[in-house]
Amino acid sequence: GQQVMQIPQYQHVQEGEDFTTYCNSSTTLSNIQWYKQRPGGHPVFLIQLVKSGEVKKQKRLTFQFGEAKKNSSLHITATQTTDVGTYFCAGPGGSQGNLIFGKGTKLSVKP
């Protein structure tokens, strides 16, 4: 079945450093969604990318969708302690057409 692979699993950065998490799918995705889950919290929707090669920005966060629509990335510039959490990508394509989540990248930021 389709898989959504996400790397790295963990990332520890110093506050002010940049951070990137990558998402790869075994098949072409019609869209990709990104979520953030703070420690002890619930996943919160960040953004959806639909078009090939699409780039979207939200303040210090930059989201990209690959040209082949099989990969995506989330880049955070100059991390802050408020960026701490686990970032998930998700794409459609489960066995019953449901959303498949990557395993997430857990970001910790050292002040």
Add this chain to the structure above:
Amino acid sequence: DTAVSQTPKYLVTQMGNDKSIKCEQNLGHDTMYWYKQDSKKFLKIMFSYNNKELIINETVPNRFSPKSPDKAHLNLHINSLELGDSAVYFCASSVGQGLNSPLHFGNGTRLTVT
């Protein structure tokens, strides 16, 4: 105004017991879900209902039975709880069937089976 609310927040129970988790959404969404998040943070869909009808039923033991009395509510009943059922269970909802619509998650129910 909580958009997706689920109760209880914590549930500690013994093996063999039966328990229920309730979920309600006030967003007017048509589709609701139950997700299970294990200790490694992996989010896995269990069930999905669209307008009270079951549309996704992943490989889940039949000890888990969802029930949707109306499109704003989706409850989860678990029979004969096992240690491996310990996890955080998230309810979620979306406008469409979640493929192109963002999911709105509840705060989660942390289930601990002892």
